[in-house]
Amino acid sequence: MTEQEAEYAGDLFGVDPTPGIVAVERAGDRGIRIYHRTHDGVREQLVEFTPWLVVDAETVPNLPRQMSTTLLDGDGRLRVRCDAPNWAAWLDVYRWLREAGRPFATFTSAADQYLVDSGRGLFRGISFDTVVRAQIDIETLGLDPTVEGARILLVTAAINGESAIVFRGDELSEPDMIRALTAWLQSNDPDVIEGHNIFNFDLPYLIERARRYHLELEWGRDGSPVRVGGEQRFKAGARSIPYNAARIYGRHLVDTYQQIQRYDTAGQLSSYALKPAIRALGLARHDRTYVAGVDITAAWDHDRERLIHYAIDDVLDVNVLSELALPTEFYQTRILPRGLQSVATGGPGEKINDLMLRAYLSRGYSIPTPGPPRGYPGGYTELRRTGRFSPVVKCDIESLYPSIMLVDDIRPASDELGMFVPMLGVLTKRRLQAKRREQQSTGHDRAQWRGIQTSFKVLINSFYGYLGYSRGYFNDYDAAERVTLRGQDLIQNIVVQLESNGSRAIEVDTDGVFFEPPADVRTLASEEALVARVSETLPTGINLAHDGRFLGMLSLRLKNYALLGYDGTVTLKGSGLRSRREERFLGQFLHDEVARHLAPDQFGDPRQAYLDLAERIIDGRLGVDDVSRIETITDQTFISPATRRLAEAVHGERIGERVAVYERADGSLARASAFDDDANSSYLLRRLRDFAERFRPLYATDQEFHYTFPIVTQRTDLATLRAARPTSQLTLFDLTN
Incomplete structure (x- = not known):
């Protein structure tokens, strides 16, 4: 790594590589409590902390005298950093700024503010398979915990999918089951607590049943109860799903119901419920026990052991989904100044905001305000032919928009320090290194490198979208338009080159082309050679790759087609199919x-x-x-x-x-x-x-x-x-x- 690359890597990842931090929380008005996991367990560290905001110069005269100010370098509108004497004072100023409609930049979490200031991050030096994760699941009489006759029948829990334990309603009273689960969690001290639909079912049900016995779910590392935060929305692609937010002091809550939706970017799953998702993904164990929801009461009354096996299988399946879907968010957490729960529920635009804010503030530089939104062209799409075609090849420009931004040095106009593109370059280089390590590894090492390279890929692909993100401090709609127009030129040139080589283009979509190759191209090697010849006509840094071969294709209308693989596999694409x-x-x-x-x-x-x-x-x-x-x-x-x-x-x-x-x-x-x-x-x-x-x-x-x-x-x-x-x-x- 060159000296300049190392400098930008520090901007990207933060300057303090301290390993083993698994949680950061606010402690009182001026403190931060840091939890470090060591070979001997988890130890605490208490450090002082100064809450902060960044505002424009016009706002400063209206701030309380107790706020200390520092003028930042650069021409960004938000050029005054304001430090509060304590969290209560910060909260007063924060609320006033929101009510007054004044522009400002900050993080609403004291922990995130600390991570930005310190350059630290969570889970550094820790692989996903060594994180202590607890899976929990409950079986109940009815879905509404407030109705007459509702109660918890079973509480099942496991650590990393092992050593499952069951608290039974025929051996313990309901309040004793709740107490037993709390004691088990405190004893095992997990960093992460997972469940499937835990936000919208398990936690609300447990909280309500505990309330009836004047109990609280004291699951925090400091013994504090679960904090309910009201309804929020989780985004998975174009879908926005409401959930009942909750937080646990010193731990991270993860809902695999949410994570599997993010994992299913192609929309292949017809249901995100636990058992259907596991089956559709081909992850179901052959000896898995099934009990239909409507049969739970009958199973409790007449086949209790079967219901217990079913409950154990549920927590094991939660672990399976977590191991599949969560590593991407986990390894992003090592980069971003946020906790795992926040990364797992947050959108891609905010993640790039975090990186840019930390980089600029670490250099003492001012922050611009978001530009006003406007429309801009999207990717080039064209249906050139309909009908039946055989054989068919798909070629694809690798990482089209990030590659264009790197090759053409397209960055936000407000990026005075010129950090946007170099950080994208560092991520791209790190991803390629991780991808090579994945290919060279096996077992747990392979899974770790897959999670790392996928986390880089998600962040890399977020850089282009950030340019058009309405709340992005460094957004730039003109830059976003330049990227898409350049992409349109490139893909149309590829179509011309393919057809000049005797191919027939069928459908063009942003960064890829389906085409019927000429009669003398019928093997994988000859297809790859054809694509390589076309790739040679592209600018350096823009690469065209062979992305699939098919026995046939039905092209019906734009973005609605069907593919038949050489192995008989059928793939349907588009809302019409x-x-x-x-x-x-x-x-x-x-x-x-x-x-x-x-x-x-x-x-x-x-x-x-x-x-x-x-x-x-x-x-x-x-x-x-x-x-x-x-x-x-x-x-x-x-x-x-x-x-x-x-x-x-x-x-x-x-x-x-x-x-x-x-x-x-x-x-x-x-x-x-x-x-x-x-x-x-x-x-x-x-x-x-x-x-x-x-x-x-x-x-x-x-x-x-x-x-x-x-x-x-x-x-x-x-x-x-x-x-x-x-x-x-x-x-x-x-x-x-």
């Missing part, structure tokens, strides 16, 4: 029809399969899993007239939950658990025909399409329909009674 709200049999229909349209000799005739499925619907041979769909409960579910039927079916469910429902023969919706072979066949046949419409762009004429996918009703003579042959006189009227 996949939706979490579709009935399962429809998703399977689309999946199978893709393979049949691309390789009918191998996978069967599309028309015959369509008619077979219609016959199964008419005969009532589809099961509840086939005819039910997943609905997500939102703020609007119980207030919008458009969702009245759904509201009636899912009464009592929490916002954010996903519930399986189906349509009954009378047109009402019901939970899948109430299925009684009473699905609405007419509705299902209409849905089947609607989904077949996705394939219309593949047919040259309406007549050909209607022959393959005729309208079928419960009165249709399927035998006559099967015997029909495509003729110029064929009409829909000929096919139905």
Whole structure:
């Protein structure tokens, strides 16, 4: 590492590499308590702390005399650092600034302020697999802890997925179970407490049941109770999900229900509930015990040991999801001046804000204020061809926007110190190093390096988005526009180069191109050679990579396509081909029809399969899993007239939950658990025909399409329909009674 790189690395990671810090908390009005994990356990350190804010010069005359001020270098509007004599004084000034609408920069957490000032970070020198993490889960009578008859049946806990312990309601009273869990947590002293939907279910339930016995959940490292912070929102991609925030002094709360949603960036999972997510990810143990939610009371009464095994499996599954999804946030915590819980629930824009604020303040430099938001162009997308294509290759510009920013030195205009791009460069270099270490390692070492390189990747990809972040102190919409326009030029040039080499571009989307290669390119080596030739035409630092090869592709409309892999794997992309709200049999229909349209000799005739499925619907041979769909409960579910039927079916469910429902023969919706072979066949046949419409762009004429996918009703003579042959006189009227 060069001297300059080392300097920027200090700006990026903080100047103090002290290892072993697992938590930082405010202690009184002027102190910070630091928890260090050592071989002998956790030790405490108390240090003095000065709360601070950064304001503009016009604000200073209105501040209390007890605030000491320091003029910062540079031309940023926020150029006066104000130090408060204590936390109470800081809080008064903070509230006044918000009410007065004055611009300022700070962190609302004293711990975060300390980490910025000190240059320290949490979990440095600690790998994810050595962090002490507690998993907890409860089984209850009912979901509402306030109703008559509600109580906790079982409390299950484990440390890092091992040594599970169960506190049983047939051996302990409910208050004694709560006390036992608290004692267990204090004895094991975990750094992190995890649960699946812990914010919206386990904690609120435990807190309410404890309150009824005049108890508190004294889980803090200082013996303090869990602090409830009201409703906040967690963002996972475009989704914003409410949750009941809570904090534990000296520990980090992590909800795997949230983390698995961030992990599922491609939106592959149809449910984020614990058991469905584990199954969909292929992580279910073969001996896992299952008990349906509606059967918990009966299992407690008649099959208690089975319920206990089920509860133990739940905490083990929480650990599995944590090991899968949390390392990315964990290794970001080693970089950012924030706690793990804050990193795990915070958005990407705030993380870059943190890095830039720490870097500027560590050099005594002033902070700009966010620029006013405006629109700017996005990535280049184009559907060049529809239809069936075989074979197909995908090429992709590696890290398009970060690469453009590095190559063209695109940075915020307000970045006086020129730190934005160099910090991006340090992260990029560190990520490549970590990726190489991952490839060279095995076992726990490989998992550690995967978590590190993924954490770098997430931060790297956040730099471009930060330019257009409305609350980013260093945002710059002009710079964001330059990046996207440069990206458009590059990807369009790639299309020209591909087609000049005899390829046919099918779809272009921001940083990648699907194309049908020329006839003499049919092996992986020849495909990679073609992509390499095109890459050589790009500027130094911009690299085009081979990103996949497929037996075939159905291109239907922009961003709606299906891919058939050489191994028979089918991938559906786009809202027209996949939706979490579709009935399962429809998703399977689309999946199978893709393979049949691309390789009918191998996978069967599309028309015959369509008619077979219609016959199964008419005969009532589809099961509840086939005819039910997943609905997500939102703020609007119980207030919008458009969702009245759904509201009636899912009464009592929490916002954010996903519930399986189906349509009954009378047109009402019901939970899948109430299925009684009473699905609405007419509705299902209409849905089947609607989904077949996705394939219309593949047919040259309406007549050909209607022959393959005729309208079928419960009165249709399927035998006559099967015997029909495509003729110029064929009409829909000929096919139905």
